[in-house]
Amino acid sequence: QTLLTQPPSVSGAPGQRVTMSCNGTTSSIGAGFDVHWYQHFPGAAPRLLIYRNSNRPSGVPDRFSGSRSGSSASLAITGLQAEDEAHYYCQSYDDSLSSYVFGPGTEVTVL
Amino acid sequence: QVQLQESGPGLVKPTETLSLICTVSGGSISSGGTFWSWIRLRPGKGLEWIGYVYHSGTTKYNPSLKSRVTISMDTSKNQLSLDLKSVTDADTALYFCARDVEHTWFDPWGQGIKVIVSS
Numbered sequence: 374q375t376l377l378t379q380p381p382s383v384s385g386a387p388g389q390r391v392t393m394s395c396n397g398t399t400s401s402i403g404a405g406f407d408v409h410w411y412q413h414f415p416g417a418a419p420r421l422l423i424y425r426n427s428n429r430p431s432g433v434p435d436r437f438s439g440s441r442s443g444s445s446a447s448l449a450i451t452g453l454q455a456e457d458e459a460h461y462y463c464q465s466y467d468d469s470l471s472s473y474v475f476g477p478g479t480e481v482t483v484l
Numbered sequence: 485q486v487q488l489q490e491s492g493p494g495l496v497k498p499t500e501t502l503s504l505i506c507t508v509s510g511g512s513i514s515s516g517g518t519f520w521s522w523i524r525l526r527p528g529k530g531l532e533w534i535g536y537v538y539h540s541g542t543t544k545y546n547p548s549l550k551s552r553v554t555i556s557m558d559t560s561k562n563q564l565s566l567d568l569k570s571v572t573d574a575d576t577a578l579y580f581c582a583r584d585v586e587h588t589w590f591d592p593w594g595q596g597i598k599v600i601v602s603s
Contacts, residue, residue, distance in 0.1 A: 409589040421591040477530035
């Protein structure tokens, strides 16, 4: 089930900054559960991009940044590059469902 | 470096059981404190967590799938498995296995296996 909401798509020119939102509820992000972000290219394994709201794993460029506020979170990509074209998914936990939850994903297009 | 690889049939008939295997390399599946999850991506839908297994054999499932899912592990083969019974076309999806880090996020993931439910 999709219990986090994300915009279906965002786009930007190379070098621009794009952001995408992840909206949860009072039983997920609003309850204080952390948000994590994944990058997914078709045919490849999803890649952890941001963990615990704003932390980057080793190897992830600092062009990617995350934040969380209230019941929402956001992912920003600065200095957009053609290689950033992918689907981006947010993930958290929902206490009322006792289950991990994901967003439907945002497709990033580089114009 | 831990790597995961899913395997199994790519086509399952309606009402039958979908059975997949995830082989873990580069690390022991029975390492203390490590959870292992199955996650799926259905066409036009977002990702959906299916459930996890802990090295002790403890499991937890998504309530929406709990009545049909069994996840287990074979420590001798360093594998985890997924059984989803009574499948319908709504179970057509890309199925991933992933390590559940600190019981909060998933890293790494396998590249996934596409399963189609069709007669």
